[in-house]
Amino acid sequence: MANNSYFNRMNETNTIRKVIAASSVGTMIEWYDFYIFGMLAKTISTQFFPEGNSTAALLSTLAIFAAGFIVRPFGALVFGRLGDLIGRKYTFLLTLVLMGGSTFLIGLVPGYKTIGIAAPLLVLLLRLIQGLALGGEYGGAATYVAEHAPANKRGYYTAWIQTTATIGLFVALGVIMLVKLNMSDAEFNEPWGGWRYPFWISILLVIISVYIRLKMEESPLFAKLKSEGKTSVNPLKESFSHKANFKMVLLALFGAVMGQGVIWYTGQFYAQSFLETKCNIEFGQSRTILLWAIVFATPFFLFFGWLSDKIGRKWIMMAGMLLGILTYRPIFSYFLEQTDVKQWNAGMSFTPGEEVIKSDTLNLKGTNHIVEKSTRPIVFADGRSFVQNKSDTVIIDVHNSITKPGPVTYTNRHLDQGTYWKFIGLVFFLILYVTMVYGPIAAFLVEMFPTKIRYTSMSLPYHIGNGVFGGLVPFIGLLLTTTYPKDPLVGLWYPIGVAALCLIIGCIYLTNKIDKDITD
């Protein structure tokens, strides 16, 4: 008798491990596919969306913004409905094939120079398919795992799905860095150069993942509903036109996912962009800061998922939002202070490197203008360094010459080891907040909705929260920085404001009670 129960437990554990592996690997690959496009956006735009062509510029804008803002929520509706009608397994198999196929094909599209406007049109179409597939994937994977998991471990098991977005980012960063390190910039940016490799690699990953997923069974809860003929006839109508369910969709969005989306985006993407563009830290250091922080923080997705099974989901998520609200400005302000090269110059001896000057002569209205662009590396005794860039213009006419000094910029800032590790620690904290809000949220969403419309009901708020509220962080940041240029941290008020609003709604309207029975 005791042996039987032991073997049953072993079987259950083996099954759930396979379920988690099949779901997580596929979802991780989908995130990888979605991210590489964004990370290689600069190269992609030169290959497919050349400057000066207004149609290509329009298509580029649509590829970047429409894929995240419109198509992802639309994909949530399309595939959520399918998942509630035909089942979880085949739906998230389809999203995986669509995502992998379109990513691979982006890597095969000839550039604008070869096939003209067809190139950006094809890339736009494939990017929109990517957005659509991503919209359908997450809800399926989270639902599938949750519907296999025992009630007392639902948070922990679904947290494996929650690690995939961050691991996908890690793999995307790692693959691009590996390819870049093994070739010159020119080779990487060639029309059929290294930038295409990350897209081609995707197809291998997808084939493996499809093979694993094909061997899986349908979710037991959905299979039971189907065998009893109790599946929904019209999941969209039941999700959004029945007041009792629609009010829960709204509560999920405004009380949890909206805040989670901005915390998620700020911790992982805004931080990286801030280190690269505002702090001007050199490429290698800024990327490895994020990579190390991800390595240290990722296990906490599982920890907070596990903890949510013990103490409830709500307060962990709310604490993550509160920490973001309170510490974002001090942390980002510290990044700026530590990379301010004027302070470096004041306190430490340094060795100026050899100045390299490039001159271009222009003749404007009969007057010669010589533009002198100089770069000079400055290296400090403690290992810090940066490159000083100057661009002076010498105007020469018949009588005399005048030098107009241009702006001085400081790029490729390299941190000393102590500061580098402090930055890793702070980015770790930013991602830790992500693990707090994101780790328990799959279980939280699954428990809010009934089985027959679960896929549809949870997918839409998730993708509006992450795709729209999270995806708007850079745009609203730019809008605020342009409107209030004196404060370099003004862009943070958007994620802080949205997280604060969500925190208030979540604290007041959400319950911390765990729904043990999700079979109904």
Add this chain to the structure above:
Amino acid sequence: MNILKKILGVVWLLLAPVVIYFLVSGAITHIDPAGKKDINNPVIWVIIILIFTPIAIGLMIFGWYALKGEYEHLPEKSTEI
């Protein structure tokens, strides 16, 4: 707590049109065909306003439900949904 939920419902109801107003006025201020930044691009503003308007309407409905006391008791079983 239930009274607070209802009172805040009015705030959510009013917040939605304020968000739409700021988005539209932001678009009018920043759209500039000669500009090169994202915030000067009319297509982006159209996409954002198109996607945000239904979300803001959703916030209004959320406020309306809160005001009517729909969130005083959250469903505990699917039969309640």
